[in-house]
Amino acid sequence: MSTSDRGRAFESSANASTDGARVRIFDTTLRDGEQSPGCSMSPQQKLVMARALDELGVDVIETGFPASSQSDREAAAMIARELREPTLCVLSRCLPADIEASARALEGSAKPRLHLFLSTSPLHREHKLRMSKQQVLDAIATNVAHARRLVDDVEFSPEDGIRTEHDFLAEACAVAIANGASTINVPDTLGYTTPQEIRALFEFLISTVPGARDVVFSAHCHNDLGMAVANSLAAIEGGARQVECTINGIGERAGNCALEELVMALKVRNAWFEADTGIDTQRLLPTSQLLTRLIGMPVQRNKAIVGANAFAHESGIHQHGMLRHRGTYEIMRPEDVGWPDSQMVLGRHSGRAAVAHRLRALGYTLEDEQLDQVFADFKTLCEQQRVIDDGDLEALMHGDTRGEGFRLASMTVSDRGQRASAQVELSDPDGKRVSESALGDGPVDALFAALSAATGVKLTLESYQVHSVGIGADARGEANLSVRCDDGSGDSRGYEGTGTSRDIIEASALAWLDIANRVLRARRNADADVVAA
Structure with a gap:
């Protein structure tokens, strides 16, 4: 689907409950997702991911928090110069210097948006801001107006909005709207709410806040209680027409609403929700896998939609x-x-x-x-x-058995100096001993290189995971490999192997040999079929 055909147009009354309502997808993988431990990306990686989000059909891409780092400013500017179709958004505190830095990062963007936030809950007002209600309202008015003078599209988020008194939350939203905000995002910052609560809250805000029918209400749900997607769907039922989410659900602590789960829930249960998105769903898996490669954080096998076991x-x-x-x-x-x-x-x-x-x-x-x-x-x-x-x-x-093949006789792995080394001794299918050694960037890399030299099998590693099986004195290490290997015709084929041992390095060697022996059996059987023909 081309970017020009995505139809990113919305009803003039964005919160009107109509059949086939359009929900904007606001992706914050590059901001909220990227700032979670283990998920940081370089500016170039962010640009690669932003291109994929654009192809996916995301309506709004939050590219970063410019005031937080030079890396975020550089990434936001790079993306702003290249992507022309989606709205590009950056996050800013309600501080004049932050707002101005964010506006500069958006220079050159075809569709810029400034996203301001300020805490509103009693807990945050007392312990984080040390501000009164009136001071909070004054700060919202001043800073939203400032942002609106710099950028036409302004979004405001009352941080910890779910735990804010409803009347004060409504007042804060009204002040933001009156001073130029065109999107009001109500974040469940701590993943605390329930579907019934958040639906009722959105219905209350949209029906009581002055000017609510002229702006887009948005939901931003965290997953601390495992309800981020359910709460986001409930917010849509309550009138939200934008949802803030991330690929693979990455984000602070337990993560954010998973984009792929929300989108497919709306698609599969369209008759119930009477809402849909402009996402090209056939690109959900490739986008998920790209993010996994960029940040090195694997998706659990039973993850909905994009997990290896999903289908x-x-x-x-x-x-x-x-x-x-x-x-x-x-x-x-x-x-x-x-x-x-x-x-x-x-x-x-x-x-x-x-x-x-x-x-x-x-x-x-x-x-x-x-x-x-x-x-x-x-x-x-x-x-x-x-x-x-x-x-x-x-x-x-063919009557072949798993017992025939290379078997591990001994191995020595050393990780001293600049490069690791490994030496392996195998028993081949004929009972002869084969010894090889190799260097690598780490002990496992050196081990796999030595095994490849000994068996003549070259495997391209796609994923490598180790974990404990059992507890206490009986615990063992299990290694799981996913690889690709040339099948002899020039095409590659995927294999998975498992090895178990009290020593995790030995378990890794057994997993590698598990695959290598299957590759060799397949080659022998293919050769036998050719001879028979």
Whole structure:
């Protein structure tokens, strides 16, 4: 979908409850998301992410907090010079120097917005600001008016608005509107509210604040109680027509409302919410994966929409239902969010029907008796590894076993000096010993390089995770790898491997060999098929 076709036009009365209401998506991945621990990005990385958000169809991109750092000022200016379609927004405290620095960072932007915030809750007024109610209102009036003189589009957020007295919150919003704010954002700064509360609050504000019908009300929900998406949806029901969210739900503490979850909830349950967005949903997964690569923070496998298991089925009962009709266990199409298809993951919970279906897809048509034997072998293999892929099925059909392959005899890893070193000794499929050594940027990198030299298998690492299995004296380390490997035809294929040991480095070696042996089995089987042909 081209940027010119996104239709970022809205009703003149933005909060009017009409069928098919349009909800603006305000993305704060580059500001609220990026300032969370472990998620910081360089200006160039922010520019790359901003381009992806533009392609996704985001209406407003909050590019940073210019007064906080030179890096934020540089990133905001770079993005302002390049992106022309979305509104570009920067955050500012209600301080004249901050406002002016923010306005300078927006110079050259086609659609600039200044986003001002000031705390309004009793707790923040007393302990953070040490200001009276009247002082807060005066500061809002003065600074919103100042910002409005510099930029036509001004958004105001009463920080900790959810915990602010409703009457005072309404008064603060009215002052902001009267002084030029065209968007009023009500943040649940601490992730404290509930869906019923926030819906009622938005209904109250929109019905009582003077000028409310002439501005856009926005929701900004944090996820401290795990309700950020639910609260954002409830705010929409209450009249909000902008939602502030982040890719993968990153953000302060437990994160923000996850953009991909909110967007798909509105799309799948459109008949209920009677609201939609301008997001190109097929770009949700690529955008999520880009962010993961930029900040190095993986998405949990069971994460809604973009997690690896979001459209994966292992249970035999579920797989049987999916083979009959995908609607039995899926409420949306994986293709609609960027996944190529649903995944029938073969593992210890899978049934005979799923195994037979996958074998047919691989070109094998078996009689019942043959299938029974293959399925029995499949179940045996499941006790040794969590996931059975196509290569494993091919191995079963050729009578190959998991016991054949390279085995780890010994290893030595050292991380002294500028580079780490590793030496491994393997037992090859014929029982001979193979020894190799290698250097690397770290112990694991050196280990994998030595294993590659010993086996002749080159793997491209996509993800590497380690964690503890069990507790106390019985705890073991488990390593999980996701890699890509050339299948011999010039195309690459994905593999996942697992290794378990009391030593996490040894577990990593076992996970690497788990994959390498499957790669080698697949190559042997392919060579055998060529000879037979």
